[in-house]
Amino acid sequence: MINRDRLVKEFLELTGIDSLSKKERRMADALKARLKAMGYEPWEDDAGKRIGGEAGNIICTVKGTKNVPAVMFAAHMDTVGPGTGKKAVVDGDMIRSDGSTVLGGDDVSGIVCILEALRTIKEKGIEHGDIQVVFTVAEEGGLYGAKNLDYSRIYAKYGFVMDSNGPIGTVAVKAPSQDKIFVTVEGKSAHAGLSPEKGVDAIRIAASAISGMKLGRIDHETTANIGVIKGGRETNIVCDRVEIMGEARSRDERKLEEQTRHMRERFEQAAAEFGGKIDFRAERLYPSFNIPDDAPIMDILRKAAEDAGVPLVTEETGGGSDTNIFNGKGIQSVDVSTGMQKVHSTEECISISDMVKAAGFVVSIIRSVS
Numbered sequence: 001m002i003n004r005d006r007l008v009k010e011f012l013e014l015t016g017i018d019s020l021s022k023k024e025r026r027m028a029d030a031l032k033a034r035l036k037a038m039g040y041e042p043w044e045d046d047a048g049k050r051i052g053g054e055a056g057n058i059i060c061t062v063k064g065t066k067n068v069p070a071v072m073f074a075a076h077m078d079t080v081g082p083g084t085g086k087k088a089v090v091d092g093d094m095i096r097s098d099g100s101t102v103l104g105g106d107d108v109s110g111i112v113c114i115l116e117a118l119r120t121i122k123e124k125g126i127e128h129g130d131i132q133v134v135f136t137v138a139e140e141g142g143l144y145g146a147k148n149l150d151y152s153r154i155y156a157k158y159g160f161v162m163d164s165n166g167p168i169g170t171v172a173v174k175a176p177s178q179d180k181i182f183v184t185v186e187g188k189s190a191h192a193g194l195s196p197e198k199g200v201d202a203i204r205i206a207a208s209a210i211s212g213m214k215l216g217r218i219d220h221e222t223t224a225n226i227g228v229i230k231g232g233r234e235t236n237i238v239c240d241r242v243e244i245m246g247e248a249r250s251r252d253e254r255k256l257e258e259q260t261r262h263m264r265e266r267f268e269q270a271a272a273e274f275g276g277k278i279d280f281r282a283e284r285l286y287p288s289f290n291i292p293d294d295a296p297i298m299d300i301l302r303k304a305a306e307d308a309g310v311p312l313v314t315e316e317t318g319g320g321s322d323t324n325i326f327n328g329k330g331i332q333s334v335d336v337s338t339g340m341q342k343v344h345s346t347e348e349c350i351s352i353s354d355m356v357k358a359a360g361f362v363v364s365i366i367r368s369v370s
């Protein structure tokens with residue numbers, strides 16, 4: 001049902017466009033042109049301006065031919081680096097980069113699955129409800145596009161984010177939320193040889209706080225890490241300032257709050273003990289999501305998997321994606337595999353037959369909305 005040659009051609013053309021985060025102008029223009037060529041009216045929001053990027057998110061609503069709930073299909077336009085001068089190499093059923101950059105199948109594979117599915121339903125006259133296509137900017141490194149999307153234009157009830165890996169039919173239904181943690185420990189400097197007793201050692205405060213802290217894997221759905229610690233000037237000065245960055249994640253919001261509170265308390269207790277000061281800031285990067293088995297979107301997916309002849313595999317993920325943001329905005333969403341492999345590396349690759357199956361799965365999802 002899917003036009004394999006056209007899909008591969010489009011994949012090669014689009015991965016040939018440089019599209020690093022916040023530098024998606026050419027990609028956005030190319031996608032708008034393709035949507036217009038199909039007879040649709042893509043619209044670009046002002047997220048680019050708000051995040052200091054070249055392009056905004058693209059929203060394109062395809063009017064339905066039957067009265068069923070609207071659905072959203074999303075993919076992101078940006079890639080991680082090294083991503084300049086990408087050259088895809090077709091090797092039998094596999095497409096890889098030439099080894100010097102990422103392939104960019106993350107997330108061009110999602111984009112082409114959506115575009116090819118739209119062409120297919122049009123050509124085959126497949127009945128469907130309203131479809132809202134969303135191509136986001138700056139997903140990598142902060143989900144900035146999804147966070148700044150113009151949600152006033154989105155009325156879809158269900159979202160399918162084509163941006164995951166695994167066998168086709170794999171969907172992530174659970175993902176953690178994350179707090180990013182910034183701590184400044186302030187002590188008091190003094191000469192380390194002449195009058196150390198006049199100083200308050202920020203390094204000792206930090207060490208004491210961290211050594212008594214629960215870190216690493218807290219439980220099956222909660223993790224925490226101190227990733228960065230900076231401070232000190234000279235060995236003969238009692239250190240008066242240490243800056244620390246860390247994170248905590250959990251698929252359970254309550255546990256995340258508890259873990260972040262625990263980390264804050266450890267710093268506060270240590271500072272009180274040694275007579276220093278703490279500035280502790282936690283920033284919620286994205287909310288968690290947890291789609292239960294009896295959610296309406298799971299009915300659509302079960303029907304679609306049967307229609308496409310793929311096993312539906314539900315998964316929990318440890319990462320954050322646009323899917324977290326969409327769920328936080330009230331659009332019940334899952335992250336769907338396109339077959340991408342070894343993403344964020346120069347070994348990134350994808351099998352053509354997987355991508356064809358993933359595009360077919362998109363058509364099946366569209367057919368299964370009722």
Ligand SMILES: [Zn+2]
Pocket residue numbers: 076106107139163
């Ligand atoms: Zn991605």
